Amino acid sequence: MSEYDVERQQQLIAEYNRLVDRANSLRAENNRLTVEVDRCQDDVVESIGIIEALNKAVPPRMEVSTDETIKKEVIAANVSRTIDDLAQSYRLLKISSTASKNLTSSTEKYYTLYRTYNDLRKVSLGYVVGLDSNLWTSDIPRQTVEKMYVANTDYWLAYATMAVMLWASNEEDACQRAISRSMLMNERKSSLFFLLASLRFDRIDAAKEWYKVYFKIVDANGVGDEIIYILQALLSGALGSDPDFANEVGEKMRELIVKARSNSATKRLVSESIDNHIQTIISVTDKEYIALKHICVEYDQMLNLVSSAEKNEMIKKYFLSIAQSDFSLKNRLAERIEDSLYSLISTYDDPEQQLVDKISYEEAVVKANGRTDVAKQAYDKMIAERDNKNNMALILTDAALNSKMQTDSRVRKFCLNSIQQDCIDGVERFAQYRKNEKQEYDLIVDGCQLKGDENSFETNQSKLLSYYDSLIKRSIKEDKSHKTCIRLLIGSVALFALFLLLSIVGFASKWNIGASVTLLIFAILAVGVGVLMGFMKADQKKKIKKAFEYRIQNGVKMLKNGLEDMAQWRKYYKEQDAIYEELMQVLKEEI
Numbered sequence: 001m002s003e004y005d006v007e008r009q010q011q012l013i014a015e016y017n018r019l020v021d022r023a024n025s026l027r028a029e030n031n032r033l034t035v036e037v038d039r040c041q042d043d044v045v046e047s048i049g050i051i052e053a054l055n056k057a058v059p060p061r062m063e064v065s066t067d068e069t070i071k072k073e074v075i076a077a078n079v080s081r082t083i084d085d086l087a088q089s090y091r092l093l094k095i096s097s098t099a100s101k102n103l104t105s106s107t108e109k110y111y112t113l114y115r116t117y118n119d120l121r122k123v124s125l126g127y128v129v130g131l132d133s134n135l136w137t138s139d140i141p142r143q144t145v146e147k148m149y150v151a152n153t154d155y156w157l158a159y160a161t162m163a164v165m166l167w168a169s170n171e172e173d174a175c176q177r178a179i180s181r182s183m184l185m186n187e188r189k190s191s192l193f194f195l196l197a198s199l200r201f202d203r204i205d206a207a208k209e210w211y212k213v214y215f216k217i218v219d220a221n222g223v224g225d226e227i228i229y230i231l232q233a234l235l236s237g238a239l240g241s242d243p244d245f246a247n248e249v250g251e252k253m254r255e256l257i258v259k260a261r262s263n264s265a266t267k268r269l270v271s272e273s274i275d276n277h278i279q280t281i282i283s284v285t286d287k288e289y290i291a292l293k294h295i296c297v298e299y300d301q302m303l304n305l306v307s308s309a310e311k312n313e314m315i316k317k318y319f320l321s322i323a324q325s326d327f328s329l330k331n332r333l334a335e336r337i338e339d340s341l342y343s344l345i346s347t348y349d350d351p352e353q354q355l356v357d358k359i360s361y362e363e364a365v366v367k368a369n370g371r372t373d374v375a376k377q378a379y380d381k382m383i384a385e386r387d388n389k390n391n392m393a394l395i396l397t398d399a400a401l402n403s404k405m406q407t408d409s410r411v412r413k414f415c416l417n418s419i420q421q422d423c424i425d426g427v428e429r430f431a432q433y434r435k436n437e438k439q440e441y442d443l444i445v446d447g448c449q450l451k452g453d454e455n456s457f458e459t460n461q462s463k464l465l466s467y468y469d470s471l472i473k474r475s476i477k478e479d480k481s482h483k484t485c486i487r488l489l490i491g492s493v494a495l496f497a498l499f500l501l502l503s504i505v506g507f508a509s510k511w512n513i514g515a516s517v518t519l520l521i522f523a524i525l526a527v528g529v530g531v532l533m534g535f536m537k538a539d540q541k542k543k544i545k546k547a548f549e550y551r552i553q554n555g556v557k558m559l560k561n562g563l564e565d566m567a568q569w570r571k572y573y574k575e576q577d578a579i580y581e582e583l584m585q586v587l588k589e590e591i
Contacts, residue, residue: 095372099365106359114352116151121345123148124161128197129338131168142169156185157345160193187217188226189344196233196341200334204242211245215252223256223392226344228399232411233340237329257418260392270393270419274426277401280381282367283311284374287572292565295558297442302569308433309576315427316583318403322416323590325409343406357383397422416591424587431580437573443562446555454567460559468552472545 111118127145145165152158163178182190195210218227231253233239239246260266285307293299329336348356360382364375399405400415400423416423443450443460448467450460 091370093370095370096366099362099370103359103362103366106355106362110352110355110359113355116148117155117157117349117352120148120152120155120157120161121342124157124164124345125338125342127161128164128200128341129334131164131201154351155349156182156190157193159185160190163194164197186349188214188224189347191217192226192229192344193341196229196238196337196344199233199238199241200337200341202241204245208245211249223395225395225398225405226347227256227392228395228405228407228411229340229344231399231414232343232407233337235410235414236336236340236408237333238337238340240333256392257396260396263393266391266393267422269391270397270422271426271429273394273397274401274419274422275429276381276384277397278311278315278426278430280378281311281314282364282374282378283307283314284368284371285310286369287569289565289569291558291561292563292569295443295445295562296566297444298438301436302441305433305436306569306573306576308430308436309573309579311430312576312579312583316579316586318401319416319583319586319591322409322412323586325413327410327413339408343408346406393419413591420587420591423591424584427580427583427587434577441566443559445559445562446551448555450559452563454563454570457560457563460563461556464555464559465552468548468555472548475548 123144127141130141142165145161149158149162159178159182163175163182166172166175166178179190179194182193191210191214195207195214198204198207198210214230218224230249234246234249234253237246239249285303287303287306289299289302292302296302331339361375361379364379365372368374368378396415396418399407400412400419440451440453440456443452445460445464446467448464450463452460
C-alpha cells in the first residue's frame, strides 16, 4: 500500500475507535437517564398525590377564608354607613342641643337684663289706664313710676311715662323736659305714644297735634314700621270718637299706600319681600329614608324637596289663622286704644333687639334640627326684611307676613288684602320647587352606578348582577392561584409541544428508544398536570363565585330597600305637594 493509503487507513481506524467510545458514552448516559426518568416518574407520581391532597385541603380553607373575608367586608361597610349616619345625627343633635342651651341662656339673660323694660311696659299701660279711670287715689302709683324710671333711664318709654305722670300732676316744666328727653331718644315712638295716650284721655285736640308732629317726622325721614300702630288704631275704631279725625287719618294712610304702590320699583320690592318672608319660614323635614340615603347620590336634594313641600301646610295655616279671626269690634273704644298703645310699647328698642335677634337665631337652629346653614339663611332674610323701614308697601308686606310683629289680626287682614295678588304670585314662585322633582335619580350600589325610579328594581337588578359578574371575572383574573394554574397549563402545553417536536426530530435522526420513552413520559406527565390544573382552575373559579354570593345578596337587598324607600319618599312628597292647591284656594277665596 502506498504511504497515502496507510495514512488513510489509520485515520479511519482512529475515527472508528472514537465513534465506539462515543457510542459507549451515550449508552452509559442513556442508562443514567433511564434511571433518572424512573426516579422522576416516582417523584411525579408522589407529587401528583401531594397536589391532590393540597387540592382537597387548601382550597376549601381558602374558600372559607375568602367567603368570610367578603362577608366581613360587606358587614364592615354596612356598619361604617350606620356609624356615619349616627355620627351625622349626633352632630346635628349636638348642635341643636347646644342651640337649645344657648336659647335658654339668652332668654334668661334677656329677662335678667330687660326684666325692668317689661315691668315698665306693664306699669306704663297700667298707669295710663288707671289715671284715665280715676283709679289712683294715693301716691303709690307715682312711686312705682318713679322707681321704674330710675331703673330704665336708657329707655324712651321711662321718660314718656314720667311725662304723663308729671302732666297729671300739673308739673308743666318737668313734663316738658321729660317729653323732650323721650323725643330725643325715639321721636317716632314717643310721638305715637303721646298721640294714643291723648286719645285714651279723650283729648282729641292734643291727639291731632301729636298726629301732626308724627307726620312731620315721616314726611322728612320716610315712614317707619311704627306707622302700623296708627293703622291698628284706625282699623280698630280707636279714632272713632272724632269721625273727622278718623277720616283725616284714613285719608293720610290711603295716600301713603297709593304713593308707595305707584312707585315703579315697589312691585319688584314687594315681590322680593314676599319671597324673602317665605324663605324665612324654616322647614327641615324630620323624615329619614336610611336605605335610600345609602344608594342615592341626590338624597339631600330629595329631602330638601320634601322640606319645601312641607312649607305649604305651614303657610296655609298662617293665612287661615288670619282669615278666620274674629274681626268684630267687641271691646270698648278705650280698650281698643289700650291695645294699640300696648302693641306700640311692646316693640323692642335697639339694645334689646340685639339680644332678641340672638334668641331668634338660636330658635332658628333648633327649628332647623341643627342645620346651621338653613337657620343662617332664614335668619339673614329675617334681618334684611326687618331693616326695610322706609317703604310703606314693604311695611304693609312685613305686617301681613311677619307673625312676630306686635300687631293684631285685623291689621294683618287689611295688609294681606292690599297685597293679595302679590302673595298669590309669590306662592306661585315658591311652587317652582316642583321643578326639582325628578322621575329618575342617580344611584350607586356597592360601586355600581345606576339610574332609576321606585319601579326600576328589575332593570337595575339585572345591571347590578352584570356588574358583580364583571367583578367576579376580574377577581378570577387577579387571583394568584388562577395565575399559577394558567402558567402550569401553559407549561404543560409547551412540554407536550416540545415532545412532539423532539419526537419528530428524534425519529428523523433515529434516536434511541430510551430518549423517546423519556420524552413520552414527560409529555404524559405534562398532559396530566395540565388536565389537573384545568380542573383546579375551574374549581377555584367556582369558589370565587361562591365567595361573592353574600356580597351580591347584600347589594340586591340594598337596591330593593332603597327603591322601596324611594316609593315612600315619593308618596309623602306628593301628599305635601297636594296641599299647595289648598293654600292657593285660601289665598284666592279666604283673604
